[in-house]
Amino acid sequence: MLAWTIYISFLGAAAMFLLPRGSVALARILALLTAVAGFALALAAFVQHRSGEMLTVTRVPWIPSLGIEYHLAADGISLTLILLTGIVSITGILFSWDVEHRTKEFFAFYLVLIGAVYGVFLSYDLFLLFVFYEIVIIPKYFLIAIWGSTRREYGAMKLVLYSFIGSAMVLVGLIAAYVVAGSHSMSLGDLAGYPFSLHFQMFAFPLVFVGFAILAGLWPFHTWAPTGHVAAPTAASMLLAGVVMKLGAYGCLRVAMTLFPLGLITPWSHHLLGLGSWRDVFALLAVIGIVYGALVALVQKDFKFVIGYSSVSHMGFILLGLMTLNQIGLSGAVVQMFSHGILAGLLFAVVGRMVYARTHTRELATLGPMNLNRVIPFAAVTFVIAGMASMGLPGFSGFVAELMILVGAWHAFPMLAVCVGIGIVIGVVYVWRAMQKAFFAESRSQPTPPEHPLAPISLPERLGAIILIGASVLVGVYPQLLLNIIIPALNSPLFDGLRKGGWQ
């Protein structure tokens, strides 16, 4: 049944073209129903999932002469992310209830994107995974270039080229791995079990890892992310930051690290600038990303850029968690994927839909005098909650995830963990600054009543905000919900190669 999350999204996209001309409301409802159906399937699978099992969803030969199969499977890690996709896709539609321009096409592209994202998370055959991974690229481009704002064509093209360069690197690595392993199978399990030579892993690991990590916003390849997020329409920003960046992180964990564990772990023969292995390199880059993203977010004038750079910072946590290579750090990284997906979605929804769609400006200096905390209090409250969650206050998902990663990092890289602490503090500051400037700036002059009073927050927006906050609180209060299936998945045979070298 889980495979239908993919098909139903594609079918929903196709059905958009069958709707009569000008049926905007119908298109929204159809899109929402499709997303809800996808979520329901994901939730059902999540509930039924027996911990630790690799659930085979579909497995049929696809291109027999190359040993390529249409093989969909799910374990705890992919189920967590599928559930996230379901939640973000529903709320994304709720927050794009106001799209009036070419509505049907908007939702068609949106649903194709969602379907392909489900596909990536479900693929067990790497050829299939790559197919879905590339399908994601094209709808992203159109969503941003047609419905976006600030420098949308530039942002869209930059994002697409970065994604494509990343996937080109992945493709080189996958083809090389497939050929070296004897060209019998593209199955993740088979390739992960093949003993690639150390020499090969040493070059293939960084290639594939960076290829995926470009999409996960690894510093210094992150520059597509802020411009892309800012240019994108609200729903697309939510998807981009919420799930598409997770595709990159998922690929790093699921493909690069399982296929080429030795390339990750084995120390180099020489130390270079104090770095002894690829693991050190990427951990350092992740920490630079955390601190750099937070520092840049601190000085932004554009509200959406603050959130865009905060995404870079939070994605740094995920990559750092992956590099800790201990159970607490890795599972923290997966929880952070979920948590950041929810919170980034919420933050972009507040900035893009609740504020920008009403005020038509994102300049913090202009927003201040509008007294938004009195005009649209719901937005202010939502942002305060989302900001607290994003800072990592206890009770929200962000706290659990970042704490686990920090503990993991403390074991693995004590020095870097200190820097991460600094990053967290700056994180508090930039959220505080944005919150204060956008919502609570005391205007010196008497507030002039705006010519057009801002529309009140609509029901779909409230609903979307409540769903996202609820999800974050639920995971924050009861993290075992996710950890119960993530940890057994990390202990599965797939990760044997990693566990052999330095798993604690």
Add this chain to the structure above:
Amino acid sequence: MIAINHAQVDYAALLQLAWPEILLVVAALAAVAVDLLLLRKQATRLRFAVAASLGSLGCVAAILRLALAPVHANLLDGTLIANPLVRLVQIAVLVLTIFTLLLSVDSQFTAHVGEFVLLILTATTGMMFLVASQDLLVIFISLELLSLSLYILAAFSKRSLQSWEAALKYFLFGGMSAAFLLFGFSLLYGLSNSTSLLAIAGSIHGPSLNPLLVIAIVTTTVGLGFKVAAAPFHFWAPDVYQGAPAPSAAFIASASKVASFFLFFQLATLGFAGAEGSAALPHIVRGWVPVLALVAAVSMVLGNLVAITQSSLRRLLAYSAVAHAGYMLLAIVAHTQQSLAALLYYVITYALATIGAFAVIAVVEDNKGSDQLSHFDGLARQAPGLSLGLAIFILSLAGIPPLAGFFGKFYLFVTVLQSSKGLLWLVVLAIAMSAVSLYYYLKVLKRMYVLPLASDAEKFESPILSQVIVAALAAAVVLLGCAPHLLLRWIEAALQASGL
């Protein structure tokens, strides 16, 4: 021609084997006769419809004959051969010819309808012999039959100066490259005292390369590099793609590519067997492989970079064709059985996408006057079906899954790497360059889908036939992308059965 002195020429067998070509020629003559004798006074469209139907009928008859006839034959030491692989390529060429003929039905560029169809079919006949021969003389004669037909086809739009210019350039460059090819062939004959590819391979075998052989390899590469539009022998391509009438350009870009690449592979692997050398890093060995590797690398880089700056869709496709020629040459560099399968899959799906793109371009030109990229602004609002078709063709050329172009690239690169790990540098270059190519392909899509329609846009008419052709080709590209095995199984079976 020592071989012939000993062999008894069996004319009955020759006739048996040449049936498909005979059917084509008969259809061509019928088309001319009917057009000139009966339909002279009629409207151009009716004349085109009748002539194209007769031509297509001839192609269908030839396909049926190919499908039913015995598949293994070898006349006079490979002068004319039949095996499942040759048959497959011939059928692919015929199918592409049918699409070209149908595409021409709605065109207005000429009143010489019968002659146009005749030339298309003589070119097809040339291709049929070209792929079915392993003898230098027959190869050269069929190649000239093909080329001379194509030169005239390129010039067929007599009212257009661009068409003249294109044809003249094509002819001059073509004549030059034919001279190179003939020079190379004569050296090969001198080296081996035979025109049969297998005999040539037998006699050039040796520990070191004869300097004359090196010259022969280089000149042959120049001649065939011209046919497949590989850099730096591609100068004719942008002008011909832009100036020739749309059906001619589509034909030159598709069917002729399929035949030429197959010939190139045959000639290199059969004729130059034993002189391969190696392009695998870090030890490059002299031979024809490094020459082709260099040509491939130059084509990929130059084609993709120059395509970025084009403002006409046809020129853009021409430079992208140069780039694709570079990718496809990699299969010849790899020269394994799998790489031939990958090459055939790639070139056939590439040809389908290219014909489709030209079908859309033809309609846009009829409505807006030229193929400038700015004429595609907002096309999705005026002609959603055609735009979707063009988007599918372009994304397939860019190699985006799940379209046929993606699997073509994937399989091609896999087979290249399988042949030798040392070719990784070429695979990396190819994949990097295809990332570059996405930029200019997306620019076309952006115009169709993102930019608004010009406010003074006139009514847009898309003929039904063109829509049907585009829909059929788009369906084929999607289907072959989602289920590559449909075509791949056939290619592999043919390879097995031909014992290559």
